Amino acid sequence: MTAPALRIGTASGRGALLAAVLASGMVFLDSTVVNVALPRLGAELDAAVSGLQWTINGYALMLAAFVLLGGALGDRFGRRRIFLLGVVWFTVASLLCGLAQDTGQLVAARFLQGAGGALLTPGSLSVLQASFHPDDRGKAIGAWSGLSGVSTALGPFVGGWLIDTLSWRWIFFLNVPLAVLVVLAAMRWVPESRDEDASRTEEAGRRRRHFDVLGALLGAVALAGVTYALIDAPARGFDSAPVLVAAAVGVLGAIAFVLVERRRGDTAMLPTGLFTSRLFSALNVFTVVVYAALSGFTFFLAVYLQNVVGWSALLTGVALLPMTVLLLVGSPRAGALSARIGPRLPLSVGPAVAAAGLLLLRGVGPGASYWRDVLPGVALFGLGLTLVVAPLTASVLAAVEDRFAGVASGFNNAASRAGGLLAVAALPLLVGLSGTGYEQSAELTGAYRGAMLWCAGLLLAGAALAALLVHRPPREAPPSQPCQSLPASTPPKR
Missing domain, CATH: 4.10.860 (DNA Excision Repair, Uvrb; Chain A)
Incomplete structure (x- = not known):
């Protein structure tokens, strides 16, 4: 029997929304502050650069590899069930992260946390999509996006304060009370749902036997x-x-x-026929390149501002706040602009503007002023990224048939995470940073400036790719919310 559809103005509707927002908030908080915590946890655990890389990439690897599978598991076995499994799994792994006594333990726990995130991340939105009445579905998703954006913006303040006042471990421990609230709210107010229509068809039966x-x-x-x-x-x-x-x-x-x-x-899991669309293929290569630059930038900047410039964890976290604010405020407008003029211009200009911001940030040094030296570069980078996020997601969805929209969106999300994963793995190698070099001011300065050049080059390559290969899709998808597009390893998520 199908559960009655939720309405946004009822207690059950508000409770289901609370569960989804708090669950996303756990992921968003970790996404915004783990990079900021790297210098502190590295010093306490005596980690080499490779340990810091795996701290980021262990999570990103599992999320990129299994997020599509996580969504499919929810459709098959029950969206609330898999969502709750993801919340509990993510929280237990977070507790293990906070209790880690060496780099190996932390990295192993981050792998587990990424697996939990792969179950939680698609579930937080799919339970709203499946549970709410069609008339209220858009309002529920819009409220989820806005409230999730608030949690993204608060992340640098809360996380930086926790790191400075208590310990880096508390950015993981904080997930425990949040998870208790999520589980209670979901058990009380979120109805179970699954892909019942598909399961009744012979075709769906074949798909179930070939669960990928x-x-x-x-x-x-x-x-x-x-x-x-x-x-x-x-x-x-x-x-x-x-x-x-x-x-x-x-x-x-x-x-x-x-x-x-x-x-x-x-x-x-990924029908290869999607890549017969040259536009879909080009957009996903563009995604890998741009998000590689984004992840490389945030990885190096967070460590550099603390270990060379001498800033606190809180100030380092807040330094990226303008980028988040610009994304939240500007992405709907960028999506509307792309719908009017097509995606080519925003996707060409945006990375070029972001590259200019990185070239400005390359000159930041000891004793730097936030307002004079850091804010202009971060603002330019955020402005450029704002021109990219919504047009990119809408174009990816519009480049494929409607029946493949979920797969296309999921793969593009995985492509963004894979780009970040490869950037964090490759950039230290390319700029000669290894061992405990991140603790040495001169060595880190040279590596940081080289990394900013590489990231700017990636962005310019993305701009050229968009100018040459991106065109208006045959049909436009609605502009996407900013928080559904950025990857978990970045300050604003998905």
Whole structure:
């Protein structure tokens, strides 16, 4: 029997919205402050640069590899059930992160946290989509987006204060009381739902028998192999056996993933027929490039501002706040502009403006003034990113048939996370930062300035790609909310 649809003005509707917002808030808070916590946890745990990289990438790897599978699990086994499993899993892993006594324990816990996030992240929105009456669905999702944006904006203040006042461990411990509220609210007010219509059809029966766990595992193997090779190459050497084996495993995993997905056709986690659209392919390459620059920038800036410029964790977190505010305020307007003039101009100009911001930030040094030296670059970067987020998401959705909208959106989300994952793995290698070099002012300064050049170059490459290959989709999708587009490893999420 189908549960009655929720209405936004009722107690049950408000309770379901509360559960979704608080769950997203847990993920958003960790996303905004883990980078800021890196210098403190690195010093306390005596971590090398590779340890900091895996702290970010362990989470990003699991999320990028399994977020599509997490959404499919909710459709099949029950959206509330998988959502609650994700919340509990994420929270237990957060507790383990906060209790970690060395880098190995922290990285292992971050892998577990990413797996929980892959269940939680699609569920926080899908429960609203499935539970609310069609007349109130847009209002519920809009409220979720706005309130989630508030949590994203508060993240730097709350996280930075916790790091400075208590310990970096409390950015993870804070998830425990939030999770208790989420579980209570979801059990009380969120109705169970699943893809009942699909399960009644013979075609859906075939899809259920071909539930694509193998595709998700091969994708994870491909990303993990390449990431391990990039992170360990500075310490072990490019010709060492572990690095060569990891690289080979990554490449073979990627080839096997493509072959498996091609053989399964429309029942695959990622139907390869989507890539017959040149626009869809170009937009996803663009996504990887731009979000690689974003993740590389935030990784290096957070460490540099504390270890070289001498700022506190709170001030470092707040330094990125203008970017979040610009995204929240400007993304709907950028989406409307793209709907009028097409995505090519915003997707070409936006990365170029963001690159200019990074070139300004490259000159930041010890004793820098926030208002004079940091704010202009961050504001330019945020303005450029604002021109990208909503037009990119809307164009990806419009580039495929409606029946593939969920898969296309999920893959684009995974592409953004994969771009960030590879950037955090590769940039320290490219700029010669390894060991405990992040604690040495001169070594970190040279690496930071080199990283800003690489990230600016990636953004300019993205701008050129958009100018050459992006065009107005055959049909325009509605402008997306900003918080649904950015990846978890960035200050504003999804």
